[in-house]
Amino acid sequence: MEEEKRETTPSVMSPADPGSKANQSFPSTTQISRPYFTSSEISYLHSKSIDDNHKTQYNRTKHQIYQFAFQIVKQLKFPLRVLATTMNYYQRFYLFNKFHPKEENVDVVDLERDPYIVTVACLFLASKNEDCIKKLKDIQTVANKLRDIDENKKVKELPTTSSNGGNSNGNGSNSTYTVADLQRKSIMSLEFKLLQIIKFDFNNGATLSIKSSDELVTQFCKKLDINYKLSLFSWLINFDLISSPLCLSIPPHCIALAIIIIALNLKPKELKMTHELVDEEDDEQLNEKLETIDSYGDFRCPEVLVNEGIIYILDYYIHQYSHSILNQYLPHIDAQTGKEQIFKFMELKSRFNDLKILNEYSCSSRASLQQDNYLQLWDYSVPSKGTGRFMLGNKRRRFAKELDEAIS
Amino acid sequence: MSTTTKTIGNDSKSPIKYSKDRKVGEGTYAVVYLGNQISTQRKIAIKEIKTGIFKDGLDMSAIREVKYLQELKHPNVIELVDVFSTTNNLNLVLEFLPCDLEVLIKDTTIVFKSADIKSWLLMTLRGIHHCHRNFILHRDLKPNNLLLAPDGELKIADFGLARSLGNPNEDLSSNVVTRWYRAPELLFGAKHYTGAVDIWSIGIIFAELMLRTPYLPGKDDVDQLDVTFRALGTPTEQIWPNVSNLPMYNALRVYPPPSRQELRNRFSAATEKALDLLISMTQLDPSRRCDSTQALLHEFFTESPRPTEPENLPKKKVKKSNDEDESEGGTKRRKL
Numbered sequence: 001m002e003e004e005k006r007e008t009t010p011s012v013m014s015p016a017d018p019g020s021k022a023n024q025s026f027p028s029t030t031q032i033s034r035p036y037f038t039s040s041e042i043s044y045l046h047s048k049s050i051d052d053n054h055k056t057q058y059n060r061t062k063h064q065i066y067q068f069a070f071q072i073v074k075q076l077k078f079p080l081r082v083l084a085t086t087m088n089y090y091q092r093f094y095l096f097n098k099f100h101p102k103e104e105n106v107d108v109v110d111l112e113r114d115p116y117i118v119t120v121a122c123l124f125l126a127s128k129n130e131d132c133i134k135k136l137k138d139i140q141t142v143a144n145k146l147r148d149i150d151e152n153k154k155v156k157e158l159p160t161t162s163s164n165g166g167n168s169n170g171n172g173s174n175s176t177y178t179v180a181d182l183q184r185k186s187i188m189s190l191e192f193k194l195l196q197i198i199k200f201d202f203n204n205g206a207t208l209s210i211k212s213s214d215e216l217v218t219q220f221c222k223k224l225d226i227n228y229k230l231s232l233f234s235w236l237i238n239f240d241l242i243s244s245p246l247c248l249s250i251p252p253h254c255i256a257l258a259i260i261i262i263a264l265n266l267k268p269k270e271l272k273m274t275h276e277l278v279d280e281e282d283d284e285q286l287n288e289k290l291e292t293i294d295s296y297g298d299f300r301c302p303e304v305l306v307n308e309g310i311i312y313i314l315d316y317y318i319h320q321y322s323h324s325i326l327n328q329y330l331p332h333i334d335a336q337t338g339k340e341q342i343f344k345f346m347e348l349k350s351r352f353n354d355l356k357i358l359n360e361y362s363c364s365s366r367a368s369l370q371q372d373n374y375l376q377l378w379d380y381s382v383p384s385k386g387t388g389r390f391m392l393g394n395k396r397r398r399f400a401k402e403l404d405e406a407i408s
Numbered sequence: 409m410s411t412t413t414k415t416i417g418n419d420s421k422s423p424i425k426y427s428k429d430r431k432v433g434e435g436t437y438a439v440v441y442l443g444n445q446i447s448t449q450r451k452i453a454i455k456e457i458k459t460g461i462f463k464d465g466l467d468m469s470a471i472r473e474v475k476y477l478q479e480l481k482h483p484n485v486i487e488l489v490d491v492f493s494t495t496n497n498l499n500l501v502l503e504f505l506p507c508d509l510e511v512l513i514k515d516t517t518i519v520f521k522s523a524d525i526k527s528w529l530l531m532t533l534r535g536i537h538h539c540h541r542n543f544i545l546h547r548d549l550k551p552n553n554l555l556l557a558p559d560g561e562l563k564i565a566d567f568g569l570a571r572s573l574g575n576p577n578e579d580l581s582s583n584v585v586t587r588w589y590r591a592p593e594l595l596f597g598a599k600h601y602t603g604a605v606d607i608w609s610i611g612i613i614f615a616e617l618m619l620r621t622p623y624l625p626g627k628d629d630v631d632q633l634d635v636t637f638r639a640l641g642t643p644t645e646q647i648w649p650n651v652s653n654l655p656m657y658n659a660l661r662v663y664p665p666p667s668r669q670e671l672r673n674r675f676s677a678a679t680e681k682a683l684d685l686l687i688s689m690t691q692l693d694p695s696r697r698c699d700s701t702q703a704l705l706h707e708f709f710t711e712s713p714r715p716t717e718p719e720n721l722p723k724k725k726v727k728k729s730n731d732e733d734e735s736e737g738g739t740k741r742r743k744l
């Protein structure tokens with residue numbers, strides 16, 4: 001599957017090049033956007049970007065970040081897809097950039113390393129990409145209020161004027177700035193970095209007509225004529241998953257369908273709801289709906305990607321059900337089985353045991369991952385000293401067919 | 409004006425390199441250069457976008473341009489050839505399109521045959537049809553965003569205001585489209601609209617091609633309402649249900665809708681089918697306006713004369729030995 005051409009190693013213009021009269025050499029790179037990674041690719045990347053002793057810190061921070069970003073999105077009245085894109089960017093950022101846990105009790109910190117500032121940058125770019133335009137200043141104000149930061153506090157600029165994004169409008173190095181000014185500077189610099197990380201691919205691998213998974217979940221439920229309770233259940237699963245790296249593995253419509261298949265299998269009876277249910281299908285009817293789902297025919301979801309989603313989601317709840325949002329909506333003990341909810345996920349997983357995941361189709365041995373130059377921390381010096389060229393892959397156009405061939 | 413040639417994308421393994429030959433325009437967020445794709449000698453335009461130096465980072469229009477043009481590939485939509493980043497700049501490599509429809513409309517020495525107008529209209533509709541079927545609204549159609557390739561093909565350009573047709577419950581800004589080409593629902597401040605706004609613009613461009621002068625040249629936003637309704641009648645609840653609920657529907661002068669004969673007089677060269685299509689594209693009620701499919705299937709396109717082949721369409725007269733002329737056209741065609 002990973003046959004695409006890559007030239008990530010800085011290459012020097014060949015002296016034999018007849019057209020070259022310049023003797024300077026630029027590093028240059030061509031990057032073909034890869035919106036999706038297998039889980040082994042993700043863990044390989046994380047092995048480079050997150051130190052072993054920071055792994056739990058990374059996950060803990062991510063959950064705080066999710067709450068933080070959610071609060072900003074809520075206060076600015078952005079649609080949920082801005083949150084989804086923010087979390088996508090945030091997690092993508094830490095595939096290719098070193099994660100630095102927040103250093104406590106350090107007076108002078110490099111703001112670009114601060115996960116919260118990274119989040120604001122992600123949210124800022126996400127809001128632009130999702131056509132919800134707000135001034136950075138307004139986003140900063142909300143973010144700083146949430147973090148209890150006095151953004152108007154005057155500070156001296158850091159003595160080390162970093163070369164990237166250095167643009168102090170000709171002010172002397174001794175002038176004072178507000179916290180907000182310094183943040184802005186870092187956010188601007190981070191935005192440009194993020195653009196390189198997403199490879200200027202604003203469609204995130206999907207075509208423009210594919211919406212975010214929260215919209216798709218409700219749309220698919222409607223299309224399948226699924227009742228309100230199950231639709232809400234599906235939507236809650238999606239809400240949990242927004243903070244997960246599943247969006248780095250499969251496209252939104254496949255996530256949505258995987259969720260619905262799980263919901264139709266679990267058929268929860270007692271879900272906390274604020275609205276009354278008008279009429280509910282019986283299990284028989286729901287089973288029938290499950291049977292008739294044609295992943296590719298009706299939803300253009302390659303089955304192998306939906307399976308990837310199903311396995312991921314079940315594992316997600318098996319491992320962290322107690323921390324999930326879903327947990328707050330379901331009773332502790334499932335009335336039908338008389339057991340804790342988590343057993344329902346485990347039982348379902350056992351029924352899907354024969355499903356293969358992408359790692360098993362793709363060449364995911366450590367050796368082959370090491371050979372893949374794309375899977376490295378991103379070197380910003382290449383595009384800043386020379387050129388970086390960014391292209392969309394054409395893989396997405398032939399994705400489905402290729403995957404089908406892989407199975408057969 | 410810089411004449412130095414700077415090549416970007418020097419990569420010994422990669423055959424693609426570009427030269428930046430001449431600066432042809434500068435705007436608030438970008439500089440446009442003409443250049444060549446070295447390997448093919450294909451002429452290209454490079455839009456160099458300054459990033460990070462403006463107060464809110466990468467400009468929204470740049471994001472839109474990349475986002476939508478990466479998605480669209482069509483003979484009647486400008487091609488985004490490449491995306492580069494060099495030293496904190498973003499470079500968009502675009503197809504080189506030396507002329508635009510506005511230049512031709514204003515050049516009174518050029519005669520438009522009805523087959524020529526039909527050909528340009530057809531290419532515009534094909535381009536917008538491709539946008540609409542990908543759920544993209546252009547929102548800024550006007551003659552100077554309809555660029556012309558050396559081979560006569562018309563290409564829709566400038567996607568800086570484009571957006572995808574999002575969620576039905578989300579508000580869209582009504583402050584889009586250059587005033588003279590703005591559909592009545594936008595003039596009334598509608599927060600929800602569709603591809604019909606683009607069809608309206610194309611209808612007005614169609615009229616302009618026949619008249620050789622802007623059809624509805626309002627002096628300001630208020631005047632635009634007046635000019636529009638004087639020409640096409642004031643919308644009423646009867647012809648456009650619920651129009652009076654739109655935010656800016658008030659204190660309108662009531663003009664009667666134009667009679668067929670009045671339109672015939674105004675567009676004296678138009679055939680009956682041409683008038684039919686024009687009327688269909690400029691329906692005041694957006695839900696009654698034709699969509700791009702209906703427009704493309706209109707009998708106007710199958711009646712004689714056949715649309716002119718692109719290579720035989722009128723072209724801008726090139727003054728020999730005057731290089732400046734070309735660069736002027738280049739500057740003009742890009743509103744930055």
